[in-house]
Amino acid sequence: MLERADYLRESIDFLQRFIAKSMQTEAEGYGLTVPQIRVIAEVVTNKITNIKLLTYNLKMTQSTVSDIVDRLVGKGILEKSPNPKDKRSVVITLTKAAEEGINKKDYTYLNKMITGALDQLHAEEQEIVMKGMQLLVGAVKDKMTTEGINYNESFDVMLFPDKDNNQ
Numbered sequence: 001m002l003e004r005a006d007y008l009r010e011s012i013d014f015l016q017r018f019i020a021k022s023m024q025t026e027a028e029g030y031g032l033t034v035p036q037i038r039v040i041a042e043v044v045t046n047k048i049t050n051i052k053l054l055t056y057n058l059k060m061t062q063s064t065v066s067d068i069v070d071r072l073v074g075k076g077i078l079e080k081s082p083n084p085k086d087k088r089s090v091v092i093t094l095t096k097a098a099e100e101g102i103n104k105k106d107y108t109y110l111n112k113m114i115t116g117a118l119d120q121l122h123a124e125e126q127e128i129v130m131k132g133m134q135l136l137v138g139a140v141k142d143k144m145t146t147e148g149i150n151y152n153e154s155f156d157v158m159l160f161p162d163k164d165n166n167q
Contacts, residue, residue, distance in 0.1 A: 008136075022113045035060070039068045040094075043078060044102060048091050050083070 020034065027037045035058075042057055043049055054065045069092055072078040077098040083089040094102065118126050144151045 018113075035064070035068055036072060039065065039072060040077060040098075043092060043094055048093050050089055050091055054092070 023034050023037060027034050030037075032040075038058055039054060042054055046053070051062060051065055051069065054060075054069070055062045058065065060068075069078055069080070073080060076095055078092055079095050080090040080092055083091045118129065121129065141151055
């Protein structure tokens, strides 16, 4: 049996690959790539964004993000327009057609994939998985705090409230 850290690391890697493969399958159904889906999701989340923010949030190079945005503009999914606050820059938003399509589409594909896997477990086992994930995420957050890393700046922690907040 692998050491705990090895087992956990390899388990997380396996789950990441599962999610990536699931995203790839879903993206291909729409004629898109996973990076394109990631850009679209970021625009949906922020409503209005720009290349610099996309580059930072997605941890991609500026040229990669710019190429993806240009392709999505060409597909009629995104649009670029002058930034009203700074004419030297542009803002990126969803087109009206894409926004309407996204509002009509049930984007819970990954949740359904994970739920399908969890459904293979008994209710008690599902609770053990949830409790284990809560404990692991809490421990990682504590470690980050100890090391002076502000996880609020680095990660979307809306689903992982501080245990002190009892949320």
